[in-house]
Amino acid sequence: MRILIIALITLNILYFVGVYLFSVAFDRPPPLKEPGIPTIKLLSMNASGGAGSPSANQSAICFTVGPYSVEKTARLVANRIADEGFAVKISRQQTDRxxxxxxxxxxxxxxxxxxxxxxxxxxxxxxxxxxxxxxxxxxxxxxxxxxxxxxxxxxxxxxxxxxxxxxxxxxxxxxxxxRAYVYWIGYDEPFGESIPVEAWSKQVDPKVSVQKLPEACEF
CATH class of the missing domain: 3.30.70.1070 (Sporulation related repeat)
Structure with a gap:
């Protein structure tokens, strides 16, 4: 009888040891990286929908200023912005005034x-x-x-x-x-700086009243 009890205890010990070794051998989580395969680096998306470097800092932001009721005034202000070395464009919009x-x-x-x-x-x-x-x-x-x-x-x-x-x-x-046309000036501006476009507009036409709005860069 004593021999039978010792045999059962021994079998139980062997069973638990076997279960433990089996779980260690087959229940490992999959490796995070396969050997010999380079890691993929995710890139951030820029404002235009393209991929950009995650460490790159945005160097410029874009604005639109207007509306100008006279095309000549808009072009004179746009030329002033271009003379400072910034990208600029003029767009025309139809409106009821x-x-x-x-x-x-x-x-x-x-x-x-x-x-x-x-x-x-x-x-x-x-x-x-x-x-x-x-x-x-x-x-x-x-x-x-x-x-x-x-x-x-x-x-x-x-x-x-x-x-x-x-x-x-x-x-x-x-x-x-x-029904008339109005004109808006779009331009890029150095990050952290402020171009006095409103003041330049007043210099060209003291009666003009414009507003400066941020917009997506398309240059």
Whole structure:
């Protein structure tokens, strides 16, 4: 009986030793690198979608400045940027631009009705002398409306409409838009520096108002 117990214990020990040796031999994780095969280095992607070196530092960033309503102004500013040694391009964009603000009396049923209102304005004009322009519109979406003047500034148009309403007329104002082209200047700029493009634009045309926006480099 004692011999049987010793034999069972011995068999158990041999079993566990065998299981351990089997797991060591066959359950190893796969090697991270095969011998003789070089390691692959991953490259970062640049702004244009191409591969670049992960250690390379970006040396320039790109901006677009505008809009310029006059092409000559845009070209003079672009030439100034190019003279400084930077890549530059000009792009043209079509847009609807506010030309003026029209103050008017709404459309009437007929031209005769509009003429009666104009006659009334003329009669009051003798005393008020503030409504200096009044003209019946002959065609278009405002046919038989009465134009009371156009203004470059919205505040002036609003004040004039309020004054005419004070006189008893239903004056209103609206934008007059015209399809036109505007111009934008794209250029690269040294990283960490700032080119005074807005100041250069003011030197060319003191009335110009532009904004500087970042954009993807395409040079």
């Amino acid at each position: 506010i030309q003026k603000y029209l103050v008017f009396l709404p459309q009437l049923a007929s031209r005769e009705a509009a003429e009666q209102v104009v006659a009334d304005i003329k009669q009051n004009q003798i005393q008020q002398k503030q409504i200096k322009q009044y003209e019946i519109i002959d065609s278009g979406p405002y046919k038989n409306a009465i134009a009371l003047g156009t203004f470059d500034d919205l505040d002036r148009a609003r004040r004039h409409a309020e004054y005419v309403r004070f006189l008893g007329y239903d004056a209103r104002y609206t934008e007059q838009r015209q």
